[in-house]
Amino acid sequence: MKISNIVSRRNRILLRELVITDFKLRYQGSALGYVWSLLKPLMLFAIMFVVFVHFLRFGDGIPHYAVALLLGTVMWTFFTEATNQGMQAIASRGDIIRKINFPKYIIVVSGTISALINLLLNLIVVFIFMIFDGVHFGLSLFLFPVSIILLYAFALGLAFFLSAVFIKFKDISHLWEVFLQGLFYATPILYPLSLVIKSAGLWAGQLLMLNPIAVLIQSARADVVGHENTVTADQVFSNPLWLAVPYLIILLVIVVATVYFKRNQSKFAEQV
Amino acid sequence: MDDNAVIVKDLKKSFKLPHESHSGLKQAIVSIGKKHHKGYEVQEVLKGLSFEVKKGDFFGIVGRNGSGKSTLLKLLAGIYTPDSGIVQTHGSVVPFIELGVGFNPELTGRENVFLNGALLGFSNNEMKAMYDEIVEFAELEQFMDQKLKNYSSGMQVRLAFSIAIKAQGDVLILDEVLAVGDEAFQKKCNDFFEKIKEDRTKTVILVTHSMESVRKYCNKAIMLQAGKVVATGSPDKVADEYSLANLLDINKVTDSVVDSDGSYLSVKLLSQPLLTSRDTLKVEAKYRAPNDRPVMIKFAPLAYGNASLMTANSKVLHDITTADEKEHLIHYELPLADFNSGDLTLVVLLADVETKANIADYGYNGELSFKISDGKNEVGGVFKNKGDIKLVK
Numbered sequence: 124m125k126i127s128n129i130v131s132r133r134n135r136i137l138l139r140e141l142v143i144t145d146f147k148l149r150y151q152g153s154a155l156g157y158v159w160s161l162l163k164p165l166m167l168f169a170i171m172f173v174v175f176v177h178f179l180r181f182g183d184g185i186p187h188y189a190v191a192l193l194l195g196t197v198m199w200t201f202f203t204e205a206t207n208q209g210m211q212a213i214a215s216r217g218d219i220i221r222k223i224n225f226p227k228y229i230i231v232v233s234g235t236i237s238a239l240i241n242l243l244l245n246l247i248v249v250f251i252f253m254i255f256d257g258v259h260f261g262l263s264l265f266l267f268p269v270s271i272i273l274l275y276a277f278a279l280g281l282a283f284f285l286s287a288v289f290i291k292f293k294d295i296s297h298l299w300e301v302f303l304q305g306l307f308y309a310t311p312i313l314y315p316l317s318l319v320i321k322s323a324g325l326w327a328g329q330l331l332m333l334n335p336i337a338v339l340i341q342s343a344r345a346d347v348v349g350h351e352n353t354v355t356a357d358q359v360f361s362n363p364l365w366l367a368v369p370y371l372i373i374l375l376v377i378v379v380a381t382v383y384f385k386r387n388q389s390k391f392a393e394q395v
Numbered sequence: 396m397d398d399n400a401v402i403v404k405d406l407k408k409s410f411k412l413p414h415e416s417h418s419g420l421k422q423a424i425v426s427i428g429k430k431h432h433k434g435y436e437v438q439e440v441l442k443g444l445s446f447e448v449k450k451g452d453f454f455g456i457v458g459r460n461g462s463g464k465s466t467l468l469k470l471l472a473g474i475y476t477p478d479s480g481i482v483q484t485h486g487s488v489v490p491f492i493e494l495g496v497g498f499n500p501e502l503t504g505r506e507n508v509f510l511n512g513a514l515l516g517f518s519n520n521e522m523k524a525m526y527d528e529i530v531e532f533a534e535l536e537q538f539m540d541q542k543l544k545n546y547s548s549g550m551q552v553r554l555a556f557s558i559a560i561k562a563q564g565d566v567l568i569l570d571e572v573l574a575v576g577d578e579a580f581q582k583k584c585n586d587f588f589e590k591i592k593e594d595r596t597k598t599v600i601l602v603t604h605s606m607e608s609v610r611k612y613c614n615k616a617i618m619l620q621a622g623k624v625v626a627t628g629s630p631d632k633v634a635d636e637y638s639l640a641n642l643l644d645i646n647k648v649t650d651s652v653v654d655s656d657g658s659y660l661s662v663k664l665l666s667q668p669l670l671t672s673r674d675t676l677k678v679e680a681k682y683r684a685p686n687d688r689p690v691m692i693k694f695a696p697l698a699y700g701n702a703s704l705m706t707a708n709s710k711v712l713h714d715i716t717t718a719d720e721k722e723h724l725i726h727y728e729l730p731l732a733d734f735n736s737g738d739l740t741l742v743v744l745l746a747d748v749e750t751k752a753n754i755a756d757y758g759y760n761g762e763l764s765f766k767i768s769d770g771k772n773e774v775g776g777v778f779k780n781k782g783d784i785k786l787v788k
Contacts, residue, residue, distance in 0.1 A: 133516050140513035144499065144506070151501050222496040223514050224473035389476040392469070393410065 134226055141233035146240065160244045164200065168193045168248075171313065181314050187348040188315065190249065190256050194347060195312040195340045197245040198271075202278050202336060203303055205238035209282020210289050210296060217395035227388045231286050235279050242271070253347065263346045270343035277335055277373045284380035287387045290394045310337045316354040328359045335369040399485060400566050400598040401448035401471060406480035408466055411435040440466045442622040443480070448566075448615075450485075451595035453588075455609040455616035455630055456602045457637045459644075462619040464602045468492055468570055471600065486565025486598075489515055493570070495555030500544035504535060504554060507543050511558050525561050532583070533557035553580060560587055566598045567591075588612045606634040631770055635669060638738075638766050642668035658684045660755040662743045665726075668765040672736075672779070676729040676765060680743050681722060684754060689716035693744040694727045698737070698777045701759075716748050731767055733778050740764045 150156045172189055175181045182188025212234035213220065213227060220227065253260075288295045311319065311331060320328040331337050338356045345353040360366050413435045440463045448454045458464050469475045470482050472490035497514050498507050508529060512522035530536055533553045535546075543551060559569065591597050592612050603609060609616055609630045616633035618626040618640075626636040665677035676696075684690045691710040695703050707727065709715035717723050727743075741763040745755040757763070774780055 132518060136518050137513045137516075140510050144502065144510055147506070148499065148501055219497045219514060221469075221474065222492045223490060225514060225516065392474045 134229055137225060138229050138233055138236070141229065142236050142240070145233060145237040149237070157244075160241055161248055164193075164197055164245045165248055167200075168196055171196060175313050181318065185315055185317070186352050187253075187256055187258050188352075190253055190258055190348050191315075191344045191353065192313070193252055194249050194344055195310075197242065197249055198274060198340050198343060199307065199310065199312050199336070200245070201238055201242040202274065204241065205235040205275070205278035206281045206285060206299065206303070207296075208234040208238055209279065210285035210299065212282070213286045213391055214289055214395060220392050220395050224392075227391055228283065228384065231282050231384075232279065234286075235275070235282050238278075239275060246271075249347075258348055261349065263350070267343055267346040270339045270346065273370075273373060274336070274339045274343075276377060277339070280373070280377035280380040282380075283384040284376070287380075287384045287391075290387070290391060306334070306336065310334060310340065312340065316341060316359075320354065320359070325359060328354065329365070332356045332359050333365075333368050333372075335373050338369040398450050399447050399483075400450045400452065401454075401485070401600070402481065402483040403447070403467075403471075404445050404481040406441055406444040406467075406470065406482060407439070407478045408441040408463075408470060408475060409437050409439040409478055412438050440622055441470070444619075444622070444624055446617055446624060446627060448598060448600060450598055452598055452615055453592045453613045454598070454600045455613035455633065456600065456619065457604070457606070457609060457616060457633060458619035459640065463622040464619055465492070465570065467619065468568055468600070468602055472568055484566060487516065488566045488568060489559075489562045489564030490568040491559040491570065492568070494552060494559060498543060498551065498555065501542060503542055504530075504539040504546070508539075508554070508558060511555075512562075515558075515562060515564075517562070521563065525563060529554075529557045529561045532561055532587075534580075549577070556584070560584070560591075565596075566600065568600045570602045571604065606637060609634045609637075635766075635768050638768070639667075639669040642764050642766055658682075658686070658755065660743065660745050660757050662741075662757045662763060664741075664763060664765065666765075670731055670765060670767050671769050672731045672734055672767060674731055676731060676741070678727040678729075678741060678743070678763070680725040680727065680757075682725070682745055682755070683720065683722045684717065684745060685720045686718065686747070686754070689718040689748040690745055690754060691716050691748050692725055693746060694729075695742045695744065696729065697740050697742055701740075703742075704739075704777060710748055733781070734767050735774070735776055735779055736767050736769045737777060738764065738766050739777075 150159055153159060155162065171192060176189055176192065182192065185191075209231050212230045216230050220230075285295060285299060309331060316328055316331065316337075319331060332341070341353055341355050345355045356366055356369070444463075444467065456464055456467065466475065468490070469492065470477055471484065472488060472492065473482075473484075474490070474492070495507075495511070497511055499510070502510065505526075508526060509519065509522050512525070513519075517525070530539055533550075533556070535550060535554055538546065538550065546554070559567070588599075589612070591599060592614070599612075601608065601613065613630040615628070616626075616630045617624050618633050618637050620640065625640075626633045660680065660682040662678060662680040665679050666674065670676060678694065680692060680694075682692065691708060692715070693709070694707040696705065697703055707729070709725070715725075740758060740761050742756060742758040743763070744753050744757075746753045
């Protein structure tokens, strides 16, 4: 898995072909087709908006909380989709892996890319909603892609690791499902971080912001709806060393996943 | 000089076969305590193979089921990694372990061709260049924009096969994929293989059970048995070895049937099962027929489809009959000078002299199969050129 190979022509073509196939097949036979990619997050968002903003009043007093809620949901949906699809990628293409030799990581990447395409479509919905909600478009918006890129890198790293583990231990998919459920509630997506700090204390906010997903969602929100409306990691930690922890976790996951995947990929054809 | 397409040296491969599925957390935890129980068996599939394939060869690999052919192909194709030894391939290897890998029923024929091509390592432009030829060879011009699920199975196979043989790789690996399509399509494939056989730039590695294909297309072959190369060289020689191995396996002496009255018939080949027309087939039969009436013994060679060619009858030949309770030993010899190359089997019958009813038979399940092999036949048929032809006018 040399860097030069990742971008080699042959592999690019294969990746493209797999992604296109995935995309073509996803909404095969449904009347609305690709529209579902946009419709689904909108409908989910509508439910959350009614429950958390309208009835529970989670975002009371926080400007553009609805946009932040939508953005957080969209990013979380991507994270679960990318890791789940990536995890199943190798196993679900077992029939091909047993018959043809080609770089295995491409399948994992293609699984995450179709989730990434969904994310980009969903971000269009977020963008439209920003206009409706009267969000001020600041310069910090240019920093927004950084969070998305880091989120993708993190999800891809996890997908590599999970896909290789999944070949040997199918149970990992159930463990991961439960873990994601827990992580969802441990991440300030539905509730604002400021609410946690107000009711439980600063330590709770600090604890939550060790989670890379939380950090990335909060910083993406800050870039979109303004730093004054979002609590970011640098506001809960005074020591910059703590600030680095979530990023170190991302780095560690990517390194471990790559090594583990590389070490195991030659056996995939036999084990799958 | 780099005229080798494939070099295999002392190749070894074994698999761990789990006793039961250990791909679950429960099993993993359960087996922690059991130190002696490994949970798997090591199966050595390839035990040190070495051979070379030259550029332009049409190379045959034959062997019984379980001899390691498929594992070898997967190692050649890079799907498996060797435990030890070397597998070197020069040029692009296009493997067809199975036809139509990655074919998706929901995609159109055209999309499937491009997807399959991408999996095999061809770029879009390369596939575009090949596309027309593939479609033309498959004779599916009108169907390419239809979904694959609407194809008949014959059409799917034709499309997959056309991709396989039109793929512009240097080394083509084919596993048991020759007999597809109807007769016309087979003829086309045959012509194609005849052509590719002459093409010195293309190397083909063919795994097959059809000795006819080996003799027809290959210029070199090896035979695998229990993970080792047991024969190598000319396709005729290897094909004969393969047939012999098969015959030896079929001709394992089965116990003769003993009736309640103690009568039995047991026969074995005294000669090798693989013969030439210069040899004589020798057979030994033992029987016991507690019968107050005389019995005779008959030997009948059968051709393909159990068609009887002739019958040698002990009474008619030498007036040999027996009518006692003793065991008798009979020898039968058949000179093969008049026979063409081919597969034959022998049936031995014990019959009542008066009523002509058979009392016992042996060999109807092919227990006494033998093969005559002189290389290519001059004319077809079971027997060599027989009879006389005169130009009268």
